Every structure is written in structure tokens, then in C-alpha cells.
Amino acid sequence: MKKAIEWANEAKRAVEQRPIITVHDVVKKYSESVFALNGVSLNVKKGDWLTIVGPSGSGKTTLMNMLGGLDRPTSGSLVVDGTDITKLNEQELTKFRRERFGYIFQQFHLVPYLSALENAMLAQYFKNKKSNGQDNAAKALETVGLGHRLGHVPGQLSGGEQQRVAIARALVNKPEILFADEPTGNLDQKTGMEIMGLLAKLNAEGRTIVMITHDEKIAQFGSRMIKMVDGKVVKEWRKVSPLRGL
Amino acid sequence: MFGRILFRSMAKHKGRVALAVVSIIVGVSIASALVSVSSGIEEKIAAEFKAYGANILIVPKSETLQVQIGSINYGSVTEQKYINESDLSALSSLGTTTYEGKIVNVTDRILGYAPYFYTVVGIKGQNAVFVGTNFSSVRRISPWWSVNGTWANGDSDAMIGRVVSEKLGLSIGDSFTVYHNDTKQEHSRSFTVSGIVSTGSSEDEQVFANLGVAQAIAGKPGSISVVQVSANCLKCPIEVITERMQEKLPYAEVRSVKQIAAAEMLLLGKIQSLLVLIAAIGLAASVMGVMSTMTASVLERIKEIGIMKAVGASRKDVTMLIGAEALIVGAVGGMLGYVAGAVLASFIGQQVFGTTIPLNLIAIPISGGVAILVAIIASIIPIRRAVNIQPAIVLRGE
Numbered sequence: 001m002k003k004a005i006e007w008a009n010e011a012k013r014a015v016e017q018r019p020i021i022t023v024h025d026v027v028k029k030y031s032e033s034v035f036a037l038n039g040v041s042l043n044v045k046k047g048d049w050l051t052i053v054g055p056s057g058s059g060k061t062t063l064m065n066m067l068g069g070l071d072r073p074t075s076g077s078l079v080v081d082g083t084d085i086t087k088l089n090e091q092e093l094t095k096f097r098r099e100r101f102g103y104i105f106q107q108f109h110l111v112p113y114l115s116a117l118e119n120a121m122l123a124q125y126f127k128n129k130k131s132n133g134q135d136n137a138a139k140a141l142e143t144v145g146l147g148h149r150l151g152h153v154p155g156q157l158s159g160g161e162q163q164r165v166a167i168a169r170a171l172v173n174k175p176e177i178l179f180a181d182e183p184t185g186n187l188d189q190k191t192g193m194e195i196m197g198l199l200a201k202l203n204a205e206g207r208t209i210v211m212i213t214h215d216e217k218i219a220q221f222g223s224r225m226i227k228m229v230d231g232k233v234v235k236e237w238r239k240v241s242p243l244r245g246l
Numbered sequence: 247m248f249g250r251i252l253f254r255s256m257a258k259h260k261g262r263v264a265l266a267v268v269s270i271i272v273g274v275s276i277a278s279a280l281v282s283v284s285s286g287i288e289e290k291i292a293a294e295f296k297a298y299g300a301n302i303l304i305v306p307k308s309e310t311l312q313v314q315i316g317s318i319n320y321g322s323v324t325e326q327k328y329i330n331e332s333d334l335s336a337l338s339s340l341g342t343t344t345y346e347g348k349i350v351n352v353t354d355r356i357l358g359y360a361p362y363f364y365t366v367v368g369i370k371g372q373n374a375v376f377v378g379t380n381f382s383s384v385r386r387i388s389p390w391w392s393v394n395g396t397w398a399n400g401d402s403d404a405m406i407g408r409v410v411s412e413k414l415g416l417s418i419g420d421s422f423t424v425y426h427n428d429t430k431q432e433h434s435r436s437f438t439v440s441g442i443v444s445t446g447s448s449e450d451e452q453v454f455a456n457l458g459v460a461q462a463i464a465g466k467p468g469s470i471s472v473v474q475v476s477a478n479c480l481k482c483p484i485e486v487i488t489e490r491m492q493e494k495l496p497y498a499e500v501r502s503v504k505q506i507a508a509a510e511m512l513l514l515g516k517i518q519s520l521l522v523l524i525a526a527i528g529l530a531a532s533v534m535g536v537m538s539t540m541t542a543s544v545l546e547r548i549k550e551i552g553i554m555k556a557v558g559a560s561r562k563d564v565t566m567l568i569g570a571e572a573l574i575v576g577a578v579g580g581m582l583g584y585v586a587g588a589v590l591a592s593f594i595g596q597q598v599f600g601t602t603i604p605l606n607l608i609a610i611p612i613s614g615g616v617a618i619l620v621a622i623i624a625s626i627i628p629i630r631r632a633v634n635i636q637p638a639i640v641l642r643g644e
Contacts, residue, residue, distance in 0.1 A: 070556060071638035091560060098558025109553045109641060113254040118247070125247040126558035169557060 019043035020177065020208055021067060026076030028062055028231075036062040037073065038231035044224075046176075049199075049209040051222030059231040060212045061181055067210055068179040069097040081176070098127045102170030106182035108162040110154040110169075116141060116161075117150040120168040127173050140168035144198055160191035167198060178202065180211040184218055196221050252570050255550070259543055263575060266539040266621075270579025271586055273532020274617045277525040278587030278609040283594050284521050302475035302488055303501045304329060328469035329498050331457075334361060336494035337475070345486050352490045358386040359475040363457055365464040368425040370414050375452045376424060378460020381405075387476040391449070394418070395441030401459050404437035407450040411442045418442060424453075426463045435463055529620060536624035540572065544628045551632050552640030561633040568632050572625035573618060580617025584610055 021044035028037040037059045044050050044067075052060045065071035066078060069085050078085050080100065088096060102123070110119045120137035141147055144164040154162050163183060170178055180199065184192030192215075200221055203209050213219050220239075227235040256263050306327035337359055340352040360383035367376040381397050395418040398405045406416055416422055416439050423436045443449050461467045477487045484502040491500045544551070551564060587609065595603035 065638040070641070071636070094555070094558060094560045103556055105641060107641075109549070109556070111251075111550050111553055113258040114251065118250060121247060122251075122554065123557040126554070126560070126563060129248070173558075 020046040022079040024077045026073045035231045049203045049222040051219045051225040052212045054228035058228040102175035102178045104180040104183045106185035108166045116165045124172045140172045144168045177208045262543040266536045266575045267579045269535025271583040273529045274583025275586035276528030278613040279590035280521045280525045281609045282591035301503045304473040307499045331468045340490045355478045357476045360384045361470045364471040378457040392444045393441040398440045403440040405441045405454040407452045408444040409450045533624045540628040544632045552637040556637035564633045568629045572621040576618040576621025580614040584613035
């Protein structure tokens with residue numbers, strides 16, 4: 001019996017250690033001489049919180065767009081949970097993206113004429129048109145502490161509140177992987193830390209997070225960090241004990 | 247959710263939506279007005295064609311006899327024949343016939359007819375062609391007659407042609423006596439010149455009096471030399487009408503004046519081509535207007551569409567959103583365009599034809615269909631642009 005439990009734990013650890021994202025020699029070039037990504041290879045394990053840092057123009061956002069299926073590489077492979085997403089056609093990629101990924105952007109990118117609730121419902125609506133999705137969206141907004149602002153449009157919300165709506169929208173389809181591009185870039189420090197607390201909680205629940213940041217403090221939240229320069233990964237760290245839940 | 251996205255988006259961009267609706271209204275109102283005008287003024291166009299003159303002539307069948315004695319041929323003699331005036335009532339009861347599977351009311355096609363009786367008389371010692379006719383009929387089918395003075399009314403009134411007036415030195419108000427040459431009895435009658443006719447044609451050399459008076463002078467009561475008929479042959483060949491007349495007047499010869507009929511058809515064809523061309527230009531302008539407005543609208547919403555695509559909207563979802571907006575714009579524009587078209591048609595009717603154009607119900611589905619078609623055609627390029635939006639590029643702010 002004891003041995004069986006050990007085997008089960010081992011199997012669980014093996015699954016957890018299995019890469020959910022495998023990037024192999026990805027190149028993105030805009031012309032013969034302009035490379036946004038130049039032979040990037042990396043793995044992201046399930047439950048990882050990968051932080052991408054680097055100077056402007058180093059290819060951070062391009063890499064994240066590739067990982068998140070928002071853009072396609074010129075060459076190389078991007079395997080997400082066993083599926084090479086570079087081989088998917090547009091329709092398949094759209095379906096894959098809406099079922100597996102959630103996105104949080106620096107500029108929040110909410111639809112200005114829809115309320116907080118409707119913005120949060122948007123991702124679920126495109127995933128399943130038959131489902132009303134209102135309850136899930138309301139629940140997601142409550143999770144991010146916006147249960148009292150459901151009917152407000154983005155223009156009536158503060159920056160922090162808008163980013164919470166964006167997080168709720170990213171969560172509503174219960175994605176396995178969250179992509180966050182400078183999620184605190186447009187927020188003050190206090191609000192930024194609140195948002196990071198939310199992301200830390202989501203990561204602790206088992207969600208994989210890929211995050212871009214310029215802020216060293218924010219970068220400390222990740223369990224793993226890569227630095228990019230000129231379209232290449234030049235440095236990689238793995239934290240023994242990441243700072244979470246600050 | 248689809249409705250919320252659609253209507254909130256349209257409300258947010260109501261200026262552009264209104265512009266697109268206006269573009270549709272312009273195109274559809276022109277098209278529907280022309281449909282109403284072209285169908286509502288057919289009779290009016292036919293009436294205008296009366297100015298071209300009679301397009302059918304009815305003359306007696308004449309028999310030519312060869313005069314030959316022995317081996318010598320002395321030429322031919324044509325026996326003078328007439329149409330019975332009493333038989334002309336048949337022109338008012340021609341009934342119906344079928345043409346290309348459709349029933350044609352031939353009686354309704356007759357716009358008017360004028361009987362003429364010709365004889366030769368002596369006036370002031372000179373011969374003149376004396377014509378008896380029904381003046382009210384002549385005024386109806388020959389509106390181009392220019393009459394200096396007044397039209398003849400009573401039995402002692404006569405109208406003389408411009409050349410006769412100069413030749414005989416007769417003016418308005420002058421009296422003259424007519425002597426008939428062909429009868430042994432001396433039929434003579436005095437007339438007063440009520441008006442001088444000028445047509446630039448043979449009428450300038452003729453003298454006109456009431457039909458009965460001319461017949462009496464010639465001793466041929468109830469006789470008609472020729473009947474001029476003005477018929478509306480816009481929707482059927484003139485032969486359909488002449489054949490029916492021929493059946494009613496078998497002893498006469500019914501001839502269509504091809505030159506006039508062909509000119510009428512040509513003019514009608516040109517009017518129709520012009521209407522179609524104007525409608526096409528209006529609709530093309532409308533398509534361009536809606537297309538540019540919707541393209542601008544897509545460009546204005548490029549970020550929203552990028553966001554939707556990033557969070558999972560497919561090409562079909564984007565197509566449905568833009569397409570539904572186009573359909574709403576088309577439907578609203580179509581309805582308002584029909585109303586504007588009815589007003590425009592009424593204006594055209596009053597200004598050009600001096601008549602009201604009746605509301606044409608067929609223009610409602612045509613307007614709606616055309617408007618939606620215009621909106622769909624106009625939305626093809628904007629939809630293509632929208633579905634090809636790359637979320638990564640848009641969200642980067644490029």
C-alpha cells in the first residue's frame with residue numbers, strides 16, 4: 001500500500017514535470033536581415049510561472065505571441081500539450097487558443113462599449129455560443145474582487161479594476177495557460193502588487209503562467225526567468241523558492 | 247450576447263452607421279423612384295407620344311380597273327370609295343386580344359381618332375382641297391397644329407391653311423363661298439374664317455370645315471375618306487391593334503405608320519435605358535458610399551476586432567458581426583429609401599409630367615432587396631479586411 005502511494009506520487013510528479021510548452025529553434029524574421037526571434041528553444045513545465053525579461057525590442061512580446069498562438073513563427077516548432085500549434089490552420093488555432101489560453105495585456109484591451117460582465121463573458125461566448133456564460137463571468141469577476149462593478153463599462157473603472165476585468169475574462173474559460181504581457185505596466189505600485197497577488201493565487205492553484213515584465217520586483221514572482229536580447233534567450237534562472245502571494 | 251455586441255457597437259459608432267444608412271437611402275430612393283416613375287407614367291408617356299401624330303391610318307380599299315379596248319391599254323381607273331362613318335363606332339369596341347400569353351385590352355390602347363372627308367371645291371374661282379373633320383378629335387391627336395385665331399366651332403366656321411390664306415387673300419373674320427365642282431347640283435355655302443392653320447405640311451394648303459358640312463357639300467353624307475388613329479403600342483406591337491381593327495372594318499385597309507411606331511418604341515427604349523442608367527449610377531454611388539463608410543468603421547474598430555479575435559472570435563464570428571451590421575443598415579436604409587423614393591417619384595411626376603405618380607407597392611420588396619444587396623456587396627471588402635486583422639499586430643498598437 002505504501003509503495004502504491006509512492007508510485008502514485010511519483011507519477012504525479014512526472015506529470016507535473018512534463019513540459020506543457022516545448023519551443024524548438026523558433027525563428028521569426030520580418031525581412032532577410034531583421035530577426036525578431038533568432039533560434040529560441042525552451043520548455044515550460046505545467047504549473048511553471050515563466051517570467052520573460054529583457055530590453056525593449058529584444059523579442060519578448062514576439063515570443064509570447066508565438067507561445068500564445070497569436071502569431072506564427074517563420075520556422076521552428078511550438079508544441080503545446082502535445083500539439084504542434086504551428087501546424088494548425090487558422091480555424092484550428094483559434095479554437096485551440098480559446099480553449100487553452102487566457103491573455104492579460106498591459107493596455108487591458110477591453111471592449112469599450114461592453115460592461116465589465118459582458119467583457120468577461122466575451123471569451124466564453126466565442127467558445128460556446130449556446131452557453132449564456134453570465135454566471136461564470138460574474139463568478140470570475142467576484143474572484144478578482146469586482147463583484148460590485150459588473151455593469152460598469154471600462155471608462156467607468158480605474159486602471160486596476162480594468163486589469164481585474166481582463167484577468168476575469170482570461171479566467172472565464174478556465175485556461176491551462178495564462179499569458180500576461182506587462183500586466184502591471186499601466187498600474188501604480190500598490191494596484192500592481194494586488195494584481196500580482198491574484199496571479200500568484202492562480203499559479204498556486206496550478207495554472208501555468210507566462211509573463212513579460214520590465215519590473216525586477218514583479219519578475220521575482222515567477223518560478224523561472226529568462227532574459228532575452230536581440231531575439232535570443234541569453235540567460236535563464238530557476239528559483240528555488242519563488243516569492244508568491246505577496 | 248451577439249445582439250449586445252452588435253447593437254452596442256452600432257450605438258458607439260452611430261455617426262458612421264448613420265452615414266452608411268444615408269448612402270443606402272440615396273441609392274435606393276433613386277432606384278425606387280425610377281421604378282415608380284417608369285411604371286406610373288407609362289400612360290403619360292403614351293399621351294406624350296400623341297404629339298408624334300397618328301400611328302395608324304384607315305383608308306378605303308380601292309379597286310383599280312384596267313381599261314383596255316382591243317389590244318390598246320388606256321391605263322387604269324381607280325374607283326373612289328369611302329368608309330362608312332357609322333362603322334367608326336367599332337373603334338370604340340375593339341375588345342381584347344392576347345399577346346405573348348397576356349390579355350391586351352385593345353380598346354384601351356386607342357388614344358383617339360380623327361375622321362377626314364376630302365373633296366375639291368372652288369373658292370374665288372380657284373380649286374382648293376376642302377376637308378371635313380371633327381375638330382375636337384383633331385385637337386386631341388394632332389396637338390402640334392398651330393392655329394392663328396380660333397378653332398372652327400359652328401357649321402359656318404372654317405379654318406384655312408396658311409398657303410390658302412396667302413393665295414386667296416383671306417384673313418381671320420373674312421367670309422368666302424365654296425362651290426362644289428363634282429356634283430351636278432350646285433352646292434354652295436358661305437363660311438367665315440375662324441383661324442389660319444400652320445403645320446408645315448399639306449394642311450397648309452387645305453380648307454377645313456365641320457365633317458357633316460363637307461359631306462353635305464359633296465353630296466356624300468356619312469362618307470369618310472381616311473381615319474387617323476393614335477394608338478398606344480408601348481407594350482405590344484402595333485400589328486396587334488391593326489389586326490383587330492382590320493377584323494372590325496374588313497372593307498377598309500388598316501395601315502400602321504411604321505415610322506412613327508418605330509420612333510415611339512425607340513424613344514421609349516431610350517427613356518427606359520436612361521432610367522436604368524441613372525438607377526445604376528445611384529446604386530453604384532450607394533455601394534461606394536456604404537463600402538467606404540464600413541471600411542472606415544472597420545478601421546476605427548480594428549482594435550476591438552483584434553481583441554475579439556485574440557480572445558477567441560473566429561473569422562465566421564467577425565463576418566457575422568460586420569455582415570449583420572450591413573444587413574441592418576441595408577434594411578433600415580431600404581425602408582427609408584422607399585419612403586424617400588416615393589417622395590422623389592411624386593416630385594418627378596409633378597415637375598416632368600404634371601401628374602402624381604401612384605405609390606407602387608412592387609417598389610417595397612424591390613427597395614428592400616436592392617438595399618440589402620447593396621449592403622452585402624458593400625460589406626465584402628470591409629469584412630475581408632476585418633477577418634484578416636492579425637490580433638498580435640493590432641494589440642501591439644501597430
